[in-house]
Amino acid sequence: MMDFSELMQARQSVRSYTNEPVEEWKIERLIEAVRLAPSASNSQPWKLIIVNDPEKKDRVARATYSTLVSFNRFASQAPLLAVLAIERPKVITQIGATLKDREFPLIDIGIAASQFCLQAAALNLGTCMLGWFDEKAIRDILGIPQKVRIGLVLTVGYSDEPPRKKIRKKKEQMSAFNNYF
Amino acid sequence: MMDFSELMQARQSVRSYTNEPVEEWKIERLIEAVRLAPSASNSQPWKLIIVNDPEKKDRVARATYSTLVSFNRFASQAPLLAVLAIERPKVITQIGATLKDREFPLIDIGIAASQFCLQAAALNLGTCMLGWFDEKAIRDILGIPQKVRIGLVLTVGYSDEPPRKKIRKKKEQMSAFNNYF
Numbered sequence: 316m317m318d319f320s321e322l323m324q325a326r327q328s329v330r331s332y333t334n335e336p337v338e339e340w341k342i343e344r345l346i347e348a349v350r351l352a353p354s355a356s357n358s359q360p361w362k363l364i365i366v367n368d369p370e371k372k373d374r375v376a377r378a379t380y381s382t383l384v385s386f387n388r389f390a391s392q393a394p395l396l397a398v399l400a401i402e403r404p405k406v407i408t409q410i411g412a413t414l415k416d417r418e419f420p421l422i423d424i425g426i427a428a429s430q431f432c433l434q435a436a437a438l439n440l441g442t443c444m445l446g447w448f449d450e451k452a453i454r455d456i457l458g459i460p461q462k463v464r465i466g467l468v469l470t471v472g473y474s475d476e477p478p479r480k481k482i483r484k485k486k487e488q489m490s491a492f493n494n495y496f
Numbered sequence: 497m498m499d500f501s502e503l504m505q506a507r508q509s510v511r512s513y514t515n516e517p518v519e520e521w522k523i524e525r526l527i528e529a530v531r532l533a534p535s536a537s538n539s540q541p542w543k544l545i546i547v548n549d550p551e552k553k554d555r556v557a558r559a560t561y562s563t564l565v566s567f568n569r570f571a572s573q574a575p576l577l578a579v580l581a582i583e584r585p586k587v588i589t590q591i592g593a594t595l596k597d598r599e600f601p602l603i604d605i606g607i608a609a610s611q612f613c614l615q616a617a618a619l620n621l622g623t624c625m626l627g628w629f630d631e632k633a634i635r636d637i638l639g640i641p642q643k644v645r646i647g648l649v650l651t652v653g654y655s656d657e658p659p660r661k662k663i664r665k666k667k668e669q670m671s672a673f674n675n676y677f
Contacts, residue, residue, distance in 0.1 A: 482538065
């Protein structure tokens with residue numbers, strides 16, 4: 316069992332997968348990780364669509380490809396995709412958001428995706444969060460209403476990549492005490 | 497050591513703290529949890545300001561109070577506050593965001609805050625994410641430029657609350673396979 320520091324290190328964006336399928340019990344644990352995620356006013360403003368039907372999965376994967384630059388093509392390789400749709404938060408959250416000009420559901424989607432990907436890593440699964448996709452195409456494939464935005468598409472599967480060293484800003488570039496810098 | 501499921505259960509929004517200070521080595525681990533967080537195009541669009549100067553901490557805490565409804569007053573009790581400021585992402589991310597009409601940095605702030613709070617729970621620390629605050633006042637206190645938005649204020653300390661059972665939507669209300677519902 317990894318401690319949380321090791322788990323954060325182990326989670327990395329995986330862009331190459333084996334063809335081994337994801338076990339059903341692990342899918343249940345991933346759903347549970349999103350279900351338990353905290354959110355503004357406990358609104359839980361998300362729906363998680365697990366895409367494992369081969370034909371739909373293939374179409375959703377293709378909807379994450381870019382025609383501008385060649386990326387996300389690895390999405391077709393992942394045995395499982397998960398789509399995080401953004402639901403309306405509670406009325407109190409909506410009022411607060413308007414008063415303070417801030418979009419809490421996007422922060423909440425990030426929290427939920429984080430718990431999903433860390434839980435996956437704890438189960439020895441690789442993931443990648445995709446923020447670039449053809450939203451309208453994915454709505455059509457999964458029957459998502461026009462007014463519902465899609466937050467992220469997550470690829471899931473067994474990694475075919477070695478662990479990498481993380482490239483990050485230095486502590487001094489991203490943190491400080493008591494004063495902005 | 498907790499496994500990740502136990503850790504997610506242990507993390508809860510803590511609104512009552514003992515007066516025990518947070519050890520310096522634990523603060524370093526919390527900074528590291530944000531530093532390692534994944535983000536769109538690895539932009540790391542955040543600065544984490546740890547507020548432990550007593551006078552500044554008191555002023556930031558007061559800036560999270562609401563005059564409309566009485567909440568966040570517990571923030572003054574927390575021995576430590578952390579402010580997540582939102583930085584501009586990479587140019588490629590900004591172009592993508594414009595093309596796709598989406599604000600990646602807010603998702604990224606959620607991911608970073610999630611790693612912060614889970615790491616805190618792994619260190620037996622309680623946290624609460626506050627999305628409601630007087631942004632201008634906090635900017636003034638910490639010297640944050642006008643154009644920089646503040647994503648979240650996090651309270652940190654030793655919990656004075658018992659663990660609660662989480663109130664969440666049922667699995668059937670927040671997840672499905674292959675079709676939106």
